[in-house]
Amino acid sequence: MPCHNGPVRADGRLVLAGAPIGQAGDVSPRLREALRDADVVAAEDTRRLRRLATELDVEIGGRIVSYYDANEAARAQELVETLKEGRTVVVITDAGMPGVSDPGYRLTRLAVEEGVTVTALPGPSAVTTALAVSGLPSDRFCFEGFPPRKPGERARRLSALAREERTMVFFEAPHRLHGSLEAMAEAFGADRRAAVCRELTKTYEEVRRGGLAELAEWAAAGVKGEITVVVAGHVADERPPDMAALVAEVERRVAEGEQRKTAVADVARAAGVPKRELYDAVHRRSSSP
Template identity: 65%
Template structure:
């Protein structure tokens, strides 16, 4: 009989937020795979739990090589507990690769529910919670980050993002540029910890606030679009559309990619953006002109 893979949520701040089930799993697991074994030992000590099973590290740098061995433990009938430094495994943390491999091997997977920075930030943000999406960390490079945010500019659901403290100001500035400085948002810092802080306001004001420096773990919550799309352009404004496409191409995008980016950021259909951009090299478009249309590829 195969074993059981248990994904257990650990406290995101206060140890007393740990569930009784987490204590039981730590004490009873045959194998504990931890993102940081030192933090695991510290948490177990704070909870007064003795971890009797074998403890192995399982983090981003070694999960590809260690997954097979853990699956062997599971197939052999062992109970494997997976924990990360804080919150639920697999959510911007190690876990997905092991879960997928366990499922493929026919092993049952369950979880010990508990703290989550995503849901905690969403709940305290004061922003709509009926529909939301989690975007994890934004790209570090400015160009890639800007392209990602252009894709999200028209998203009507509330957005939840993780960010490091030293990149918070840059991300808020990029969000304000892509979404508009007046878009409501919240910066949730050190959730459930002693110095917990939730700062709410328009993106532009939050970027100014963050310029003084931000400390601790940060979760950003941003309201979805409720009005016209940011950067909306009239489909008949060919000059603006041409300029937008040319600007995207200057960042290294192909014509097809640039047309898609402009269509997503302006709300203009891709075919119309392509027709406007095509006038740059070929003059006025003709309905009967036989030319390849990259938006159809």
């Protein structure tokens, strides 16, 4: 059923339309009807929308407006006024569901606040498609969107997820994939199982599965296309690792001449703990009086 918060004060209707993530043939008959019958179609990329309409042999009868990151705030207010006039507005992004790492949230929030009916046309999702083909547990999962671009912020975000027990799904740009996989290997452990899903449903679809360090090494040569990364959650051990013993082992190796960075990496890998967690424990020990 359409969802709204509070009494509906307008006859307008906001439709969040899931777009195909690679194959135009994945669209539903309802999406065809929505594009044909809407008063306004707000598109992340109007050229892509027109190309999709041509592939579907659908004539868009309403007004087409752009709705993307740079104009989302201003356009959302304009579209809400259109909705309050009793019109139907369809929002469609380049791929997937509006509002999920794509424009759509601001408009949805404003429409709900104004009592306008909000509904959705379900469609293909890179999140659930990648989860399904990853081979990793799918009974409980969380979507983390794009990792922060700056290395320090990314490391802090991933460190906070090190003990997350649910399978995690991320989006990432191809030119940042190698760095993110390296950061994940450091935060979650080099052998944490993961899958990199590239160009899902498209001609050159590829799914690479393995440990995070192994996948980072593969990605170092460069990767192209739309990327979704699925990472296994932390498996809670019956007994937590003895960090004091692990720190002592690192200190023993360092005393024998091994570099601290190498010692931490080897001990963390052998114990199955995140490298960052062990490094922080070693640092605290060395800084204490």
